[in-house]
């Protein structure tokens with residue numbers, strides 16, 4: 252079959268890592284008899300440079316027309332890049348937020364997974380992390396503080412800035428269902444995270460999650476306050492299966508959780524709407540400091556492509572093939588610099604490779 | 618001299634741990650020729666039980682009249698306690714929020730400190746934590762989402778809840794100054810944490826912090842996005858000296874940072890206004906599951922009392938005496954259950970003691 256993949260290479264290391272993912276997709280196509288065509292879409296800093304805005308209406312139309320979108324990363328160094336002298340709505344990140352909203356990508360899945368082969372990269376003590384840390388964050392992505400009204404104005408001569416955090420029951424219900432659905436395919440535990448001792452939006456969140464939970468009697472669920480959750484992710488991350496939470500809390504907790512695994516360069520993510528459509532991207536950022544050096548880890552993007560095959564195209568066999576190839580390459584001892592062991596002694600047993608070589612190795616192992 | 622200390626014992630382990638801190642204060646009084654008188658103030662669940670509300674106006678008046686307030690902890694099990702069936706403004710936590718606002722306690726100092734003696738409790742790997750992790754979080758405490766307007770209402774038949782995040786330049790300026798002031802007494806580095814790529818309030822935050830920074834040329838400062846900060850606290854916590862941030866981000870990051878030390882039962886905190894007045898409390902919660910068992914760690918509360926002596930009463934010598942006594946007791950191998958080593962082998966070299974015995978030991982070592 253033919254699949255039309257929208258490709259947002261983006262900024263920083265984006266183009267390098269996306270090109271490895273395309274290499275892998277092409278190899279999958281050859282092996283399993285599919286064709287992937289790529290529609291290159293500008294977003295972020297590169298779009299600002301070319302068009303003056305981080306995302307044009309035409310770009311949105313192309314993304315909508317695609318069967319799914321594969322993204323690298325967007326944005327640059329906020330201190331030095333001229334993009335950050337522009338007004339907020341014209342900066343690179345504004346493009347991503349606009350796209351999420353335009354495509355109604357309300358369900359953001361962020362796995363945090365400890366690779367047995369990369370255990371030495373995990374910053375937690377061995378007796379705490381043990382083995383088999385494997386959780387999923389289900390983050391609401393089109394509501395809350397990210398999309399509420401905001402304004403900056405003088406009030407009685409004093410500069411005052413306001414953001415608004417709003418959720419309605421329908422927004423909460425649809426993401427809660429997604430959270431419980433995915434828990435059913437995993438270890439059947441949902442931890443819903445909020446700040447219900449302070450926020451009205453969190454109290455509504457808790458109420459609706461409880462209603463949804465009734466439809467999933469096989470799933471154990473609990474409520475946890477966000478401050479406690481930030482502690483528990485360090486103290487005992489293995490207690491979690493699915494964390495279900497709102498947009499801003501999910502932003503913070505998913506980054507914390509991915510760093511707990513020690514290998515954020517390995518972690519993919521999916522942003523889904525109510526159809527089969529999705530946007531797939533690595534959890535890490537655009538890493539402008541190492542862009543163009545050929546050393547970035549392409550695995551998170553390659554695994555994001557695998558997620559795309561699985562969730563948007565129902566190509567499970569093909570997705571398995573990619574995931575297994577990644578594991579084989581790790582087992583064979585190949586590492587990009589970000590996942591090299593810390594200790595000198597262990598470095599001798601692995602081989603450090605660059606971005607393109609890592610892509611090639613994964614293709615060879617498909 | 619005579620000092621009038623308002624005492625909020627509160628709920629859960631609150632009364633047990635506060636009573637040890639009073640024991641230590643009395644011993645300090647005897648040794649250094651001060652008298653501490655205690656004005657017991659009801660707040661939280663115990664106040665609900667006695668008066669129907671978590672904080673009465675009379676209680677606020679007593680707190681205001683005190684020279685400083687020492688607090689244990691408030692609240693209970695949110696799933697089982699009848700307090701959490703009440704409407705939000707009548708729950709235990711609402712008392713604390715009301716008190717913070719009434720006393721204008723805008724500056725919340727939360728140290729996160731790795732005790733050399735307790736290094737084995739730290740969940741991070743030895744090569745990451747090394748030694749000497751010692752940071753301070755300066756959290757804004759009377760603004761932002763905690764105190765914005767909120768409402769829950771039906772909009773076109775759909776339940777909708779809204780919270781508001783507002784900061785004005787004066788609120789930001791006064792907390793930023795506090796952050797830079799404290800950095801001047803420490804390692805002279807400020808990391809201001811925000812989400813300026815999304816929020817208007819964060820962009821104003823960043824602008825005002827930059828203005829304030831100009832008055833502190835000796836302090837190195839940087840801006841960090843909150844999601845990145847949640848990662849960095851796990852990856853490389855030693856990079857931080859002072860984290861300066863708004864209310865909700867500070868709530869989340871300070872809990873994460875204190876868990877990184879592995880001994881939240883050791884960590885004190887201070888909430889200050891523009892005068893010498895302050896409210897001092899342990900960083901940990903009311904721990905209803907262990908309340909009344911005599912096993913809670915009183916050290917965080919005892920160290921909070923030391924902070925009170927230092928910041929509100931200018932009794933540095935006396936504060937030093939308490940802090941040194943705590944170190945001596947730890948060196949001598951005494952531990953409450955929460956700071957016992959994980960490994961059996963190491964357990965043989967320390968002595969487990971309960972709440973009251975720990976208080977006595979600290980008194981003996983003053």
Ligand SMILES: CC(C)[C@H](C(=O)O)[C@@H](O)C(=O)O
Pocket residue numbers: 344347348502814815844
């Ligand atoms: C780039 C930024 C707007 C974005 C977010 O905060 O959602 C990023 O941090 C993410 O988590 O995808």
Ligand SMILES: CC(C)[C@H](C(=O)O)[C@@H](O)C(=O)O
Pocket residue numbers: 448449478710713714868
């Ligand atoms: C009890 C709660 C309202 C409070 C807060 O969120 O500020 C607590 O978590 C804290 O950090 O002091």
